[in-house]
Amino acid sequence: FGKDTDNLKTEQSPEDDDRKVRRREKNRVAAQRSRKKQTQKADKLHEEYECLEQENTSLRREIGKLTEELKHLSDVLKDHEKMCPLLHCSMNFVPVARPDPITNCLPR
Numbered sequence: 001f002g003k004d005t006d007n008l009k010t011e012q013s014p015e016d017d018d019r020k021v022r023r024r025e026k027n028r029v030a031a032q033r034s035r036k037k038q039t040q041k042a043d044k045l046h047e048e049y050e051c052l053e054q055e056n057t058s059l060r061r062e063i064g065k066l067t068e069e070l071k072h073l074s075d076v077l078k079d080h081e082k083m084c085p086l087l088h089c090s091m092n093f094v095p096v097a098r099p100d101p102i103t104n105c106l107p108r
Contacts, residue, residue, distance in 0.1 A: 012020075039093055
């Protein structure tokens with residue numbers, strides 16, 4: 001009696017085979033969809049990375065230009081202070097020492 005029931009369990013009906021084939025096909029399609037979704041997500045992240053890299057490069061260039069402009073304007077101001085009649089007027093009580101603007105404005 002036991003052997004007969006074992007044979008029944010291992011033998012599959014055509015409906016079981018069809019169900020198995022449909023399940024495998026459904027799983028294959030779901031796996032394809034999942035891989036495609038992962039690829040699209042990776043592509044989107046790569047595009048975002050490229051945009052951020054370009055923006056970063058542009059901002060670094062702008063920082064460089066602004067740093068040069070700050071240095072130039074500070075030099076112009078120092079030259080002006082040397083000969084400014086208002087700064088050398090006897091009405092001024094105490095000359096105020098100002099911190100170097102370049103050192104204070106640069107990122108740390």
